[in-house]
Each structure stands twice: as structure tokens, then as C-alpha cells.
Amino acid sequence: xxxxxxxxxxxxxxxxxxxxxxxxxxxxxxxxxxxxxxxxxxxxxxxxxxxxxxxxxxxxxxxxxxxxxxxxxxxxxxxxxxxxxxxxxxxxxxxxxxxxxxxxxxxxxxxxxxxxxxxxxxxxxxxxxxxxxxxxxxxxxxxxxxxxxxxxxxxxxxxxxxxxxxxxxxxxxxxxxxxxxxxxxxxxxxxxxxxxxxxxxxxxxxxxxxxxxxxxxxxxxxxxxxxxxxxxxxxxxxxxxxxxxxxxxxxxxxxxxxxxxxxxxxxxxxxxxxxxxxxxxxxxxxxxxxxxxxxxxxxxxxxxxxxxxxxxxxxxxxxxxxxxxxxxxxxxxxxxxxxxxxxxxxxxxxxxxxxxxxxxxxxxxxxxxxxxxxxxxxxxxxxxxxxxxxxxxxxxxxxxxxxxxxxxxxxxxxxxxxx
Amino acid sequence: xxxxxxxxxxxxxxxxxxxxxxxxxxxxxxxxxxxxxxxxxxxxxxxxxxxxxxxxxxxxxxxxxxxxxxxxxxxxxxxxxxxxxxxxxxxxxxxxxxxxxxxxxxxxxxxxxxxxxxxxxxxxxxxxxxxxxxxxxxxxxxxxxxxxxxxxxxxxxxxxxxxxxxxxxxxxxxxxxxxxxxxxxxxxxxxxxxxxxxxxxxxxxxxxxxxxxxxxxxxxxxxxxxxxxxxxxxxxxxxxxxxxxxxxxxxxxxxxxxxxxxxxxxxxxxxxxxxxxxxxxxxxxxxxxxxxxxxxxxxxxxxxxxxxxxxxxxxxxxxxxxxxxxxxxxxxxxxxxxxxxxxxxxxxxxxxxxxxxxxxxxxxxxxxxxxxxxxxxxxxxxxxxxxxxxxxxxxxxxxxxxxxxxxxxxxxxxxxxxx
Numbered sequence: 001x002x003x004x005x006x007x008x009x010x011x012x013x014x015x016x017x018x019x020x021x022x023x024x025x026x027x028x029x030x031x032x033x034x035x036x037x038x039x040x041x042x043x044x045x046x047x048x049x050x051x052x053x054x055x056x057x058x059x060x061x062x063x064x065x066x067x068x069x070x071x072x073x074x075x076x077x078x079x080x081x082x083x084x085x086x087x088x089x090x091x092x093x094x095x096x097x098x099x100x101x102x103x104x105x106x107x108x109x110x111x112x113x114x115x116x117x118x119x120x121x122x123x124x125x126x127x128x129x130x131x132x133x134x135x136x137x138x139x140x141x142x143x144x145x146x147x148x149x150x151x152x153x154x155x156x157x158x159x160x161x162x163x164x165x166x167x168x169x170x171x172x173x174x175x176x177x178x179x180x181x182x183x184x185x186x187x188x189x190x191x192x193x194x195x196x197x198x199x200x201x202x203x204x205x206x207x208x209x210x211x212x213x214x215x216x217x218x219x220x221x222x223x224x225x226x227x228x229x230x231x232x233x234x235x236x237x238x239x240x241x242x243x244x245x246x247x248x249x250x251x252x253x254x255x256x257x258x259x260x261x262x263x264x265x266x267x268x269x270x271x272x273x274x275x276x277x278x279x280x281x282x283x284x285x286x287x288x289x290x291x292x293x294x295x296x297x298x299x300x301x302x303x304x305x306x307x308x309x310x311x312x313x314x315x316x317x318x319x320x321x322x323x324x325x326x327x328x329x330x331x332x333x334x335x336x337x338x339x340x341x342x343x344x345x346x347x348x349x350x351x352x353x354x355x356x357x358x359x360x361x362x363x364x365x366x367x368x369x370x371x372x373x374x375x376x377x378x379x380x381x382x383x384x385x386x387x388x389x390x391x392x393x394x395x396x397x398x399x400x401x402x403x404x405x406x407x408x409x410x411x412x413x414x415x416x417x418x419x
Numbered sequence: 420x421x422x423x424x425x426x427x428x429x430x431x432x433x434x435x436x437x438x439x440x441x442x443x444x445x446x447x448x449x450x451x452x453x454x455x456x457x458x459x460x461x462x463x464x465x466x467x468x469x470x471x472x473x474x475x476x477x478x479x480x481x482x483x484x485x486x487x488x489x490x491x492x493x494x495x496x497x498x499x500x501x502x503x504x505x506x507x508x509x510x511x512x513x514x515x516x517x518x519x520x521x522x523x524x525x526x527x528x529x530x531x532x533x534x535x536x537x538x539x540x541x542x543x544x545x546x547x548x549x550x551x552x553x554x555x556x557x558x559x560x561x562x563x564x565x566x567x568x569x570x571x572x573x574x575x576x577x578x579x580x581x582x583x584x585x586x587x588x589x590x591x592x593x594x595x596x597x598x599x600x601x602x603x604x605x606x607x608x609x610x611x612x613x614x615x616x617x618x619x620x621x622x623x624x625x626x627x628x629x630x631x632x633x634x635x636x637x638x639x640x641x642x643x644x645x646x647x648x649x650x651x652x653x654x655x656x657x658x659x660x661x662x663x664x665x666x667x668x669x670x671x672x673x674x675x676x677x678x679x680x681x682x683x684x685x686x687x688x689x690x691x692x693x694x695x696x697x698x699x700x701x702x703x704x705x706x707x708x709x710x711x712x713x714x715x716x717x718x719x720x721x722x723x724x725x726x727x728x729x730x731x732x733x734x735x736x737x738x739x740x741x742x743x744x745x746x747x748x749x750x751x752x753x754x755x756x757x758x759x760x761x762x763x764x765x766x767x768x769x770x771x772x773x774x775x776x777x778x779x780x781x782x783x784x785x786x787x788x789x790x791x792x793x794x795x796x797x798x799x800x801x802x803x804x805x806x807x808x809x810x811x812x813x814x815x816x817x818x819x820x821x822x823x824x825x826x827x828x829x830x831x832x833x834x835x836x837x838x
Contacts, residue, residue, distance in 0.1 A: 257821050258678065258821040259677065262814055262818070265814055266814075269810040270744065293813045293831060293832075295816060295817045295827070325689065390712075391684060394684050395684055397712070397714060398677060398681055399677055399681070402676050408714070
């Protein structure tokens, strides 16, 4: 059997939804690393921007498996909707703990892994030459990003022309992956490919493929069938997956408006402070309390609370944590448990039996395939994290079924997706 | 100024929705008692059968005021969705504490107040002659209703032909009102009028008027505008009220399905036992837990849980208490606070200024007209009960706004209805 470096390449993703850019990413990752398998650590039913995934995790798993992925495991929900730093740390820990992943491949705007990795090493270790310069620049009145860029330049990591690297969303996430690799002393190698097509924040559809997920979600809002019309040489959606996608979906943040608003009312009525929940500052809690009895749809509420200090995503994440009951304490427990104390399998290809065998042999965390058995396998923080994953998905399933009058399987009756 | 006996007649009602039978009731109550005013103690946004009211409390208040009522006060929510005994005790306490109500008028199938009052006196005081006979009959294997009837006959309160009195829903409620009058040593006199038209449980519409509320709710489900087409000589809906009714309503139990299901999931995830909530037995809690991750609409869930032992209404009430967070402890606190430690005014007629003045003079509980001031006026159990009323209405308003994409005023911005 091959050693890690060529057995599997890992990808950390949300696939919200899966599109041709993702299919290209998987294809390229395998090519570049010569790996036999591609393992995806994917967010479950809620994603990093602080909202529900547009399609449930089983549908998204099926799409990924039908377009090149060999195994999909679930990113624990506590970190799937966390800050980029925690999200990345969890994804890296999860892939690392499997014991079979030789490299982690991510997209970035700059496409230069040495550059990203170099920046990450400085940010992860904070050597005196960096911190001294950072402090000096901040004292001079620079903003934090300005000061950080100057400090990186004075470390010899960036030149003047490269100062914009830290302004691009996929570079930032890539640096976080590299930071996590450093901090966790992981033997996995970072690999990056240049993002093609439209930018991360573009909301229009790219006519020749490679639209952004943001753009596709917007298009789906207007025409739920659009994803099935987007097949290309890279992405062919098999019929069973098409059927999954045509059953009453897609899901949007405003589907969770009543959950959010009634939860806020309930917490207030029971005297539970909003600050208990992850990413909810005292100032944000006070503002939420002031507008408490005024119903607003989820997205309107975010927009109303958004300030220069608090971005849309930050607010969105805080509100999602309140709605789902994700507390700061849970986040801390999860970090202390090493971010990923189990690997919940969402789906795999029939052809990856060899991979599964190797993970069982070399991995350092329990593999969860049958959810009903999980409480026999896990305990402590691990069981409480997985229970929260089940809970988040049950909430998602409840809301979807309530909105679309369809029937869905739950976490104990849905089986692993096998393609 | 008149004494109580002729100043005001009290009615305890839900008006779910208000219909011509209710208008007839108010008219007759005033005629029979020669009272100057009719005061209605009305359920808020949730009703005794354990579900939401079909129209919000302000709309129902406006309908009652436009058809003969002079003042509408809100039945505290903890008891509005309680058993018949607690519901009646709260209604009687509320009217009694106003200090101006001389008589309480209710509809009944038998129409004989002496008979109902006689039964109530025995049930409220349980004299030895009654309890001895009751026990003897139960030992012989009679069901509880059979044994109770035999015991009442042996007390000389019923004759053989009258045994069916305790089988009719409005007689039962009437007896509860009379029991509460006894127990609370209230000087108010019970008065009853015979129910006309269709029975309580009829679900078809009476062609000549006097349909049951159940029948009207069913008809509204099929055609939301039907109530406005039902005007008669007794019921004329003024234009502002029509406008209130046309804004996206009506509301049905299934609108609260997601709230119920997500609350059950959340309680389980946080390890809070369902038995904490009013009317939830351990057995019911265990059955709820078994089907936890399976989403069901509210009414289907009730039907699934219904047994010979647990009626539809009993289950419905238990589920509503879970959804709204009404605990057994809250019910006990409310009882200990005398059921009605404040009077929240929902609306009044401009012509009832004199009545309001008398209530301020003779009443024994604070009148709440401006909700924003309430926390300065109330404390302890009273404030916690009123806070729960606000909370229940905010939940109702949230769900209605979420379902119908309309804007509603909240408990702090909605003013008292004045017609």
C-alpha cells in the first residue's frame, strides 16, 4: 500500500452548492498530488457564512461523490459555522486524524503555496521581528490589515506588490489552513490551485461555467431548477441525485426566521443572556434585546444589525449560534477536544473500500458510519459534539419539512450515501 | 351609581372566532340581568383547546366590542389554555376582582342555573353523602362519570332523567363556573341561557345562523373570507375590524408545527425533561421522546399521540405548553396568586368611561392599560404572569408575520382597542 503522500488528497469544503468549479478542484487535486483518492471534509447542514446550506448534506455529498470525491466526512457543526480560524483548524484536524491524507488542496486567488505558507508560518508563530513591527505600525495609526502587511514586508515574506494577498477571501482561508498545519504539526502538505472563473463574491452566473457559489445560490433563488441545467463536461448529476434535488428544496436563511425570532423571545423570557452563545458580544446582545418583539426575517435582521465593526457574516453567524444553541462553552470544549475527535462518514464511493480499510488501520479517531451506534463508540466532548451535529440536522430537516410539506429521513434513519 | 348586581354582567369567552351566537349571548345577558355594561374576560392569542386563536386577540376584541361588549380584559395565558377547572377559576376570579360584576352569564345546554349550581355545590364541597355513594359505585365497577351521576342522584340533586347533564360540554363548563363561585365565595350570581343552534362539536355551518365556532373555523380554513359574509341582524362587522381580519389571517395549529418540533428537539438536546411542562405526564413525555426526530405537523402529532386515556384536547394542551414553555410550576404560582392578580385591558367602548371609573374605585387588582408601564405596577407572580402573556402574544405575532409576510404591532406598540 502507498504511504500517505500519495494515498489521499484532502479538501475542506462546503459545496453550497456543488458546482463545476468544485469538480475542477477535485480533478486537479488528484492530478497534482497523484493521489488515489480524494477525501472531502464538508460542512453539514449549516455553513460558515452563518446560515443553512442550500441543499442538505446528503444531497451535497451525493453531488460531490458523483463528480470525483471518493469519501465525504462531516465537519463537526460547532466549527462548521465558526470563524475562518476555527473552521480551518477543524478541517485540518479532521483530515489529519484520518491518518491517510498526504496533502491538502485548496483554491486561492494567488495560486502560490510557498507565499501563503510563508505568511502562515509568521502569523502562526509570531516571531519578535514581526510583532515588533506590527506594534510600531499600529502605534503610528495604521489599521490592523495595513500594519500586518507592513510587518510581513519587514519580515521579508511579502514585497510591496504582494500586499493585496491578504485581502482575497480564498487566500485568507488558505493561510488559515497553513496556520493550522503549522500549529497542529501536521505532516500533510499544503497544495493550492488558482481559482478560475468568477470571484468569490460575484453574484452573476458565469456564462462559460465556473460561477461562484454565491452567484449560483442567487440564481437558484430565482429558478430552483437551474443547477440541473448547468451540467458540463466536469459536472454530470446522476438521476438519483437529481431526484434528491427536486424534492422541495432549496433552503434559504429566511426559512429560519421564525426559529430565530421565537428563540430570542424564549431566551429573554427565561432570562438566559444572549452573550452565552458563540460570537455574540455584549453590545450585540443589547442591540438584539432592544428590537426583540419586532419580527424581522433572518436576512433583514442581519442587515439591520450590521455595522462597520460587525460584518454581515459575523452577525449572521452570531444569530445562527443563538438559533441553534451553539454556546461559547461548546466551542471551547471542542477546541480542547482537538477540534475533531471523531469522523462522521456522510458518503463514499463503492470503489473506496481500500481507503476505508486504511483509515481504520492508520486513523487516530473513531469512524462513525451507523449513527444509532454512535453513543456506544463516543463519550465526553466527542459525543456531545456529535449530538450537536445530529441536533443541527434535525432542526434543518424540521424546517425543510415544515416549509415544503415533504418527508425527510432523520439522522438515525438516513443511511450513508454510497455511489 | 348602581350597585354591582345591575352595573355589569360578566362573560368568560374565547370568541374563536366571534359569531352571531356570541352576539346573541351578550344581548341576552344584558337583557336578563338588566346590567348597564357587559364585561368579557377573553382568552388571548391561545385558547383552551390547546392551540392558537384563529384571529389575534385585538381583532377578536374589536369584534366583541362592535357587537355589544363594553369592556374586554385578557384571561392570563397560563390559565387560558388550562383544564376547564383552572380556566373557569381564572375567569371567575378575574371578573370577581373587578368589583363591579353582579352576575356571570354563560350558555349551557340545559339552561337551568339552579340545576347546574346545585351540582356544582356538591362537587365543590364534596359532602359525605356524596363521597360515600361515589366510592360505593366505583367499587361496584362503575366508570367515574357513571358513579358521579349515581352519587348526585342519591344526594337528591339529579333525577334519573337528568343524568346526561354532565355529558354536555357547556353544562360542564357552567358547572365549573358555579364551582369557582362557591370556592371563591364570590358574591356574583350565575345566570345561564340555553344554547341555540348547532352543537358545540358540529363542524358544518348552520344555514340560519348560530353555527358553532368549530364549524366556523373549519369553514374559514376553506374560505378565509367567510366570516365577513356571515353578517346578520346580530353581527355587523365594522369596516376597521373587517380590515384587521383581511390582513393575512386566519391562524391554525399547523402554523406552529415548526415551533413545536424545534422546541422538542432543543429541550432534548439541552437535557430538559418534557414533564416539566404543564399537563405533560411522564408517559406522554416518553412517547414524545421516541418519535422525536420525526417531523410531524402539529395536528398530525396530536392525532398520533391521542389514546383512549388522553383526549385530543388534553394532548393538544400539553404540546402547546411545551411549545410556549408553560411549566407546572408557573401554573402552581398562578393558582397561589389567586388566578388573576391583574386585569389587562384589551379594549373598551368609548361609552364605558363610567364603568372604568367604578372598576378603579371598587376593584381589588391593578388595571393594566399601558403595557410599557406594567413592570412598574406589578411584581412577583403577577408580573411573571403578565410577562408570560406578552411572551405568548409575541410568539403568536412572530409566527403570523413569518407565515403571511405581514407587519403586526407588538405588545408594547399596540394600543388598547377603543370603539
